[in-house]
Amino acid sequence: MNINELMAFVEVVESGSMTLAAGRLHRVQSSISQRIKRLEQQLGVTLFDRGNGLVPTEEGQLLYDYGKRIVGLIEECEWRFRRGLARDVLRLGVIECMPAPIIDRIMDVNDADGVELNIVVGNTMSLIHSLNNDELDAVIVGAGFAGADHVRVPLFSDKLVLVTERSAAKIDSIADLNDSPFLLRSKKSASFRNLEILFLDGGIVPRRVVECGSYPILFMNVRKGNGVSLVLNSSVSGGLRDEIRVHEIQGRFSKFDVELLYRKTVSHASMTFFRQTVVDALASRAP
Incomplete structure (x- = not known):
């Protein structure tokens, strides 16, 4: 594996699109696809569940975690020498x-x-x-x-809000979310404590709680209807608000x-x- 392949993979995960990743890296889409295929061949794994968009597999998420750190260190090294x-x-x-x-x-x-x-x-x-x-x-x-x-x-x-797929019904009570799948970035994030308060106050037993590893992956799964999430209101950008539904519900869990x-x-x-x-x-x- 080389750094260009790793950078391409990280960009695809974060953008959720081969086309967007190609644009950010100033490459053609076929070049990005080839780099992803080479990575899969070298590692002997499948990095994306292509039957469900471009969602990283378990192996893909592991490589993303390593790749993000490696790319970050390279960028930091270059920055330090430039400055x-x-x-x-x-x-x-x-x-x-x-x-x-x-x-x-x-x-x-x-x-x-x-x-x-x-x-x-x-x-x-x-x-x-x-x-x-x-x-x-x-x-x-x-x-x-x-x-x-x-x-x-x-x-x-700031306040925390619930986000769901665009076509979801309005959430009138947090109790309505019982037995729903919940998505979050990480159980080590501060907002996980707020999510636990939401469960307690609403008497909610989630169907499952899924750690997505990054916010681009979290929002991508929300758009696909794979679960509901509790996020900072100001983190939902204007463009994203056209793709998902934001539910503002009052509660002690909503202050951040x-x-x-x-x-x-x-x-x-x-x-x-x-x-x-x-x-x-x-x-x-x-x-």
């Missing part, structure tokens, strides 16, 4: 469900004097683990998981707070500046 090895870098972890406008505002901070960000994306629990192991300087995660040795800086609140965490012992020279810059950048955000 210079001697620069002061602040390592920031950001939860995967963060809406694109928020990421854009954080990236604007990257251009500010005194701060150069190296951003890692992941779920809340894995990011906090990396923070505690000094692999990250700060994380932006779901609230409620900070330890006694963390500094907590509240950033903003986001905060910045860093260790009390951190001595990073840029942390104070970064903290205030991020707070200022997100202060005017409307969920």
